Structures are given as structure tokens and as C-alpha cells.
Amino acid sequence: xxxxxxxxxxxxxxxxxxxxxxxxxxxxxxxxxxxxxxxxxxxxxxxxxxxxxxxxxxxxxxxxxxxxxxxxxxxxxxxxxxxxxxxxxxxxxxxxxxxxxxxxxxxxxxxxxxxxxxxxxxxxxxxxxxxxxxxxxxxxxxxxxxxxxxxxxxxxxxxxxxxxxxxxxxxxxxxxxxxxxxxxxxxxxxxxxxxxxxxxxxxxxxxxxxxxxxxxxxxxxxxxxxxxxxxxxxxxxxxxxxxxxxxxxxxxxxxxxxxxxxxxxxxxxxxxxxxxxxxxxxxxxxxxxxxxxxxxxxxxxxxxxxxxxxxxxxxxxxxxxxxxxxxxxxxxxxxxxxxxxxxxxxxxxxxxxxxxxx
Amino acid sequence: xxxxxxxxxxxxxxxxxxxxxxxxxxxxxxxxxxxxxxxxxxxxxxxxxxxxxxxxxxxxxxxxxxxxxxxxxxxxxxxxxxxxxxxxxxxxxxxxxxxxxxxxxxxxxxxxxxxxxxxxxxxxxxxxxxxxxxxxxxxxxxxxxxxxxxxxxxxxxxxxxxxxxxxxxxxxxxxxxxxxxxxxxxxxxxxxxxxxxxxxxxxxxxxxxxxxxxxxxxxxxxxxxxxxxxxxxxxxxxxxxxxxxxxxxxxxxxxxxxxxxxxxxxxxxxxxxxxxxxxxxxxxxxxxxxxxxxxxxxxxxxxxxxxxxxxxxxxxxxxxxxx
Ligand SMILES: Cc1ncc(C[n+]2csc(CCOP(=O)(O)OP(=O)(O)O)c2C)c(N)n1
Numbered sequence: 257x258x259x260x261x262x263x264x265x266x267x268x269x270x271x272x273x274x275x276x277x278x279x280x281x282x283x284x285x286x287x288x289x290x291x292x293x294x295x296x297x298x299x300x301x302x303x304x305x306x307x308x309x310x311x312x313x314x315x316x317x318x319x320x321x322x323x324x325x326x327x328x329x330x331x332x333x334x335x336x337x338x339x340x341x342x343x344x345x346x347x348x349x350x351x352x353x354x355x356x357x358x359x360x361x362x363x364x365x366x367x368x369x370x371x372x373x374x375x376x377x378x379x380x381x382x383x384x385x386x387x388x389x390x391x392x393x394x395x396x397x398x399x400x401x402x403x404x405x406x407x408x409x410x411x412x413x414x415x416x417x418x419x420x421x422x423x424x425x426x427x428x429x430x431x432x433x434x435x436x437x438x439x440x441x442x443x444x445x446x447x448x449x450x451x452x453x454x455x456x457x458x459x460x461x462x463x464x465x466x467x468x469x470x471x472x473x474x475x476x477x478x479x480x481x482x483x484x485x486x487x488x489x490x491x492x493x494x495x496x497x498x499x500x501x502x503x504x505x506x507x508x509x510x511x512x513x514x515x516x517x518x519x520x521x522x523x524x525x526x527x528x529x530x531x532x533x534x535x536x537x538x539x540x541x542x543x544x545x546x547x548x549x550x551x552x553x554x555x556x557x558x559x560x561x562x563x564x565x566x567x568x569x570x571x572x573x574x575x576x577x578x579x580x581x582x583x584x585x586x587x588x589x590x591x592x593x594x595x596x597x598x599x600x601x602x603x604x605x606x607x608x609x610x611x612x613x614x
Numbered sequence: 615x616x617x618x619x620x621x622x623x624x625x626x627x628x629x630x631x632x633x634x635x636x637x638x639x640x641x642x643x644x645x646x647x648x649x650x651x652x653x654x655x656x657x658x659x660x661x662x663x664x665x666x667x668x669x670x671x672x673x674x675x676x677x678x679x680x681x682x683x684x685x686x687x688x689x690x691x692x693x694x695x696x697x698x699x700x701x702x703x704x705x706x707x708x709x710x711x712x713x714x715x716x717x718x719x720x721x722x723x724x725x726x727x728x729x730x731x732x733x734x735x736x737x738x739x740x741x742x743x744x745x746x747x748x749x750x751x752x753x754x755x756x757x758x759x760x761x762x763x764x765x766x767x768x769x770x771x772x773x774x775x776x777x778x779x780x781x782x783x784x785x786x787x788x789x790x791x792x793x794x795x796x797x798x799x800x801x802x803x804x805x806x807x808x809x810x811x812x813x814x815x816x817x818x819x820x821x822x823x824x825x826x827x828x829x830x831x832x833x834x835x836x837x838x839x840x841x842x843x844x845x846x847x848x849x850x851x852x853x854x855x856x857x858x859x860x861x862x863x864x865x866x867x868x869x870x871x872x873x874x875x876x877x878x879x880x881x882x883x884x885x886x887x888x889x890x891x892x893x894x895x896x897x898x899x900x901x902x903x904x905x906x907x908x909x910x911x912x913x914x915x916x917x918x919x920x921x922x923x924x925x926x927x928x929x930x931x932x933x934x935x936x937x
Contacts, residue, residue, distance in 0.1 A: 308737045308738065308739065308914060309738075309739055355913075356739055356740070356913075357739060358915070359737060359739065359913050359914030359915045360913055360915050361913050362740045362910065362912075362913050377698070377739065377740055377741045377742075378698065378699060378701075378702075378741055379671055379699070380702075417670075417671035418671065419671075420670035420671040420672040420675065421671060421672045421673075421674075421702060422672060422674045422675070422702060423702065448642075448671045449642065449643045449647065449650070450643040450645070450646055450647035450668070451642065451643060451668055451670070451671065455668055455669070455670055456670050456671065516650075517650075518647070521646055521647050521648070522646040522647055577915050577916075578912070578913055578915060578916055580916065580919055582912070582913075582916070583907065583909035583910065583912040583916060583920060584907065584909050587908075587909050587910065594908070595907075595908050595909070598877075598907045598908060598909075599907075602907060602919070602920075605919075605925075605926065605929075606919050
């Protein structure tokens with residue numbers, strides 16, 4: 257690992273004196289464990305044929321929970337397809353994360369309930385939505401008032417590969433030129449499917465912000481405390497009207513890109529093993545144990561985890577199959593007559609049971 | 615020995631790369647991974663990373679730089695990872711690639727191929743099952759082709775790479791693993807021609823790409839009802855081979871067009887318009903379309919019903935005979 261990373265909790269579990277003493281370390285631990293459990297359970301469900309695909313977050317729990325816990329209720333998050341830990345921190349029902357991957361829905365949750373937007377599969381597209389939302393916040397006057405109940409900011413997630421898309425670069429230009437209340441949170445997990453970071457860039461992610469005219473911060477993404485502190489600071493900066501920040505959470509994707517990827521074709525298992533020793537959860541567990549956290553706390557987390565996995569398994573199988581008319585609904589505010597006719601014909605056709613064998 | 619369509623594409627690419635050192639491949643994950651569908655498997659190992667380029671994650675970059683490479687005398691073959699991800703490159707394709715030859719009054723040709731896995735039926739998540747062909751066919755200056763079998767894939771990819779015009783090469787992913795014999799020595803039909811896959815006398819069924827095998831099954835089922843259906847695989851979606859379609863409709867008097875893409879302003883509308891214009895007095899019945907609906911491509915649990923299948927096409931055939 258490189259040395260220029262902002263870090264507060266060392267791989268040996270030693271917490272820096274400069275860490276904010278009021279942060280809820282136990283809560284962070286629990287959130288990371290639950291995020292990982294969502295992931296392991298979803299992978300198991302995929303293997304059992306219950307999900308078509310899953311994008312694993314293994315190894316990125318520290319970055320995600322650190323960032324997710326920095327959000328205030330009125331802040332808005334724009335995720336990619338891998339932010340299961342942020343979704344958890346936002347209070348999104350984890351079962352609803354499964355529908356997209358099970359093929360029962362194209363969305364899965366109401367983005368307005370938890371200010372957590374729908375997953376974005378088209379790389380980079382969400383960065384511009386986040387910019388637009390931040391422009392809305394500025395127009396509403398909800399920035400720089402000093403009133404913590406009023407000021408808001410946007411936190412948008414992206415991968416290191418997404419930095420190469422034109423749209424992401426346009427988002428950076430707009431965010432800078434308009435000094436928007438936005439934080440770009442890039443999890444540099446070092447891989448865009450099979451492409452190592454060197455295919456995208458010759459400089460570290462954080463350094464790229466400078467060229468656009470805003471701040472870049474490089475943080476140890478396997479350190480939940482540092483990821484949290486950096487995001488709290490950047491969101492505060494944004495809410496106060498001081499403009500954007502690009503956070504690079506330097507981490508590693510320990511699983512294949514998705515359940516259909518074969519990472520043995522493009523990377524060495526030994527490197528993945530090295531990163532396993534930097535595990536964000538184990539690091540915090542070591543620290544918590546070291547400061548005398550009792551067994552009953554860990555037992556409580558384990559019990560909660562067991563409940564969660566039950567809930568996910570049962571919930572996944574209970575996700576309702578969509579109705580045959582569902583593709584037609586909500587395509588327009590007012591359904592055009594010809595689409596209504598298509599829907600009518602289709603529903604009749606399906607009801608007649610003339611379904612082709614797959 | 616029979617070959618899967620994905621492998622036929624790989625072989626076709628390999629053969630043109632061997633023949634012409636100016637051919638190079640650019641795309642996301644096409645090198646060591648061999649592409650997410652393994653169409654480029656092993657090519658980087660054999661031709662090196664200057665000829666099989668793992669690109670940064672940017673589709674405008676892939677197509678835009680392919681345009682520049684073509685201007686510099688190369689023959690780039692781009693891979694777009696999935697149908698739904700071609701849209702960031704649309705500006706380069708539509709405003710630049712399609713028009714440059716015309717603007718330069720023929721002095722600059724752009725022999726760029728853009729390969730895109732298209733279509734549904736594989737249980738994928740959103741943006742992985744789109745049918746974007748009409749956008750391209752609507753744009754003058756592009757050729758649009760779509761093979762449905764291993765043999766066609768082998769022939770068409772070779773012709774596409776050798777074409778001096780830009781080619782949008784749509785690979786029906788549903789057919790990637792369909793196997794067929796390839797005759798590598800056969801003289802392929804000219805670029806731009808449709809193919810009669812199964813001859814028949816009572817009705818013409820026109821389709822392309824993923825639906826061709828379904829159409830052949832439809833014809834077999836219709837034969838049991840005593841109806842002889844002629845199946846035409848368009849292969850070339852732009853230009854459309856009018857002559858083959860007209861000659862068939864002339865004999866059968868009936869036409870059904872089937873495709874996965876949504877109905878409105880799709881290729882079916884184009885074919886129907888051409889046929890009614892040229893063949894009005896030969897038609898016994900209106901041209902009928904069987905297509906995807908005018909909705910977003912649905913969540914995969916619904917795609918089995920949503921996609922045009924055997925029954926919906928047979929229903930359309932029945933309807934044609936009610937006239
Ligand atoms: C516009 C676009 N192009 C290609 C893809 C296919 N694709 C899906 S994920 C991915 C890699 C993304 O890498 P990165 O941005 O680093 O995010 P990570 O998956 O590592 O979290 C690619 C190429 C896509 N989803 N969208």
C-alpha cells in the first residue's frame with residue numbers, strides 16, 4: 257500500500273489520536289458486518305439460481321460504511337450497482353437490493369424515501385445526475401446557511417473505471433465551474449472488470465481533481481474510520497457552500513467483478529490474498545477487542561447477522577414476480593392509447609397460457 | 615466439426631488479422647479476458663497488445679479513436695461490451711463516423727467496424743438486452759448487419775472488416791452458443807444480401823438475428839397445419855435487400871415481419887412500407903409485424919412472454935390468412 261493515504265485505523269488495529277473520539281466504532285463495525293452478510297448471502301443465492309447475477313462488495317465495506325455513515329438524512333446519495341453497504345447505512349431494505357439481480361424489477365426501492373437513488377448500471381451516468389441535483393440544492397438555497405437542518409449535499413459514488421467516461425469528466429467540469437455542493441466518492445478498487453487502474457490513468461484518482469479545479473483527497477478505503485472522517489469533512493465543506501471534493505478511497509475488489517466474471521484470467525490470486533490481510537472488518541475487530549469490547553457485543557452482532565441472512569433468504573424467494581402488464585405501466589405518465597392496446601393484447605395472450613418454453 | 619457462433623466470430627477476426635496487418639481490435643476487456651463473451655479470446659496473446667487493445671472505460675473514446683485510427687490508415691474493429699452501453703458513443707457514431715466520407719467528398723473513407731452484442735432472452739439485468747438497430751439503420755452512412763448463425767458470422771465479420779464503409783455489426787447474444795458447420799472456403803453471398811433460410815410458397819416471414827432459429831421452428835409448425843412459410847433472414851439491416859423480399863412476396867402474397875426491438879419506428883415498419891409501396895397489387899393481406907412492445911425492455915422474469923416467440927408469430931400468420 258502507498259504511504260500518501262489518509263489513514264486513522266492501522267492494519268494492526270491501532271487508532272490514531274487524531275481520530276474523532278465521538279465516532280460510533282461499534283455501529284461502524286456492525287454496519288460493515290451486515291454489509292458483508294448481504295454480500296455473502298446474495299452470492300449464495302446466486303449460486304442456488306435465485307439471482308441471475310450479483311456484484312460483490314467484498315473488501316469495500318470500510319469505504320462504503322465510512323461514506324454511508326457520513327450522510328445526513330437530507331443529503332442525497334447516487335450509487336452505482338455495488339453500493340450495498342451504503343444502501344444498508346441509508347436504511348434501504350436489503351431484500352429490495354436483490355430484485356434487480358433476480359430479474360423481478362428494474363428498480364427495487366423508492367429513491368425518495370431514504371434519499372438513496374436507484375442503482376446505475378451505465379458507468380458514469382449518475383455523476384451528472386448528482387451534479388444536477390446539487391444545482392437544485394443551490395437554487396433552493398439549501399447550502400451555506402449554517403443551519404444544519406437545512407444545508408444539504410450530494411454524495412455520488414463511482415468506480416475507478418468510471419473516471420474514463422466522458423460523462424464523468426463533464427460532471428467534474430460542471431461541479432467545479434458552479435462550485436456545487438457535491439462529493440464524488442471514488443472507490444478505487446483497482447479494477448474495471450479486467451482492466452487494471454493503469455489502463456485508465458497515470459496519476460492517482462485524487463490528483464485528477466486538481467486539474468478540474470477542486471480538491472482531491474486520498475484515503476485508505478480499508479480504514480472505515482478514515483473513510484468516514486474524510487467524507488464527513490467533504491460533505492461539511494460542500495454543505496457550507498465551499499464546493500466539490502473528489503475522495504479516492506483506495507481499496508481492492510477481492511471477489512470477481514460479478515458472479516459471471518472469471519478473474520483468474522487477468523489477475524494473481526496472491527495479490528488478492530495480500531489484500532485479505534488488510535480486511536476492514538478484522539482491523540476494527542482487533543481494535544475493538546484491544547480496547548476491551550466484551551464478547552457479548554460481538555455475540556449480539558452475530559445474532560443480528562443470522563437474522564439478516566434468514567430475512568434475505570426468505571425475502572428473496574418471496575419477491576413477487578412482476579405482472580405481465582408491469583412493463584407497460586409507468587412508461588408514461590399518461591398511457592398512450594396504442595400502448596394500452598398493446599398491453600391489453602399482451603395480457604390476454606399471457607392469460608391464454610401460450611407461453612413458449614424458454 | 616460444428617462451431618458456436620461466438621467462436622466463428624473469433625476465427626473470422628483471427629483470419630482477417632492474419633491477412634491484413636492494419637486490422638486492430640479495440641474494446642473494454644477484450645485482451646486478457648477475451649471479452650465478456652470471449653469473442654476475442656486468445657487474440658491478444660497471439661497478436662500483441664498493440665493490435666488487441668484493452669481500452670479505457672469510455673465508449674466515445676473507443677469509437678472516436680477508431681475514427682482517427684481509420685484516418686491514419688488502420689482498420690479498427692471496436693467492441694462495445696453490451697448493447698445498452700453503445701449510447702455514450704452515439705455522438706461519435708452518428709455525427710462523425712457516419713458522415714465523414716460524405717463530408718470529405720469521398721476522399722476519406724472510414725473502415726471502422728463496431729461490434730455490439732445485442733438482444734435479450736439470456737436472463738440479464740437492465741441495459742444488457744437492448745435492440746438498438748433502428749437508431750443505426752436510420753442513420754445514413756452506416757451499414758448495419760446481423761448474423762444469425764456460425765457460417766454467417768464467419769462470413770459477415772470478414773466482409774465487415776474488409777468493407778471500406780463503417781459497419782455496425784450486431785451480434786445476437788442469444789445465438790452466441792448456437793453451433794453450426796462452417797465452410798471456410800465457400801464464396802460468401804455479397805454483402806448486403808438477405809438469405810432464404812427455408813423456402814415456402816404461402817407466406818413470407820422476414821426476420822433477422824436472434825429470431826431466425828425461432829422463425830425456422832415457426833415454419834415447421836405452420837407446415838403441420840399445411841401452410842408453407844418461406845423464412846428470410848435479412849442479415850443486412852441497412853441496406854435492406856428489397857429484391858429478395860419482393861421476389862418472395864410476389865409468390866406468397868403474404869408477409870409477416872418479426873423482431874425483438876420495440877414496434878414503433880422499428881425495422882418492421884420500414885419493411886412494411888417498402889413492400890406495400892412496391893408490391894401493393896401482389897399482397898393478399900396487410901403486412902403484419904410481430905415485435906417487442908413499446909416499453910422498456912422488461913425485468914428478465916418477464917422476458918419469456920415479452921419477446922416475440924413461436925406462438926405470437928404463428929398467431930400473426932393465422933391472422934394473415936383471415937384476409
Ligand atoms: C457505459 C458502460 N460501459 C460498459 C459497461 C460494462 N461494465 C460494467 S461494470 C464495468 C467496470 C466498471 O469498473 P469501475 O468503474 O472501476 O467500477 P467497479 O466495477 O470496479 O466498482 C464495465 C466495463 C457499463 N456497465 N457501462
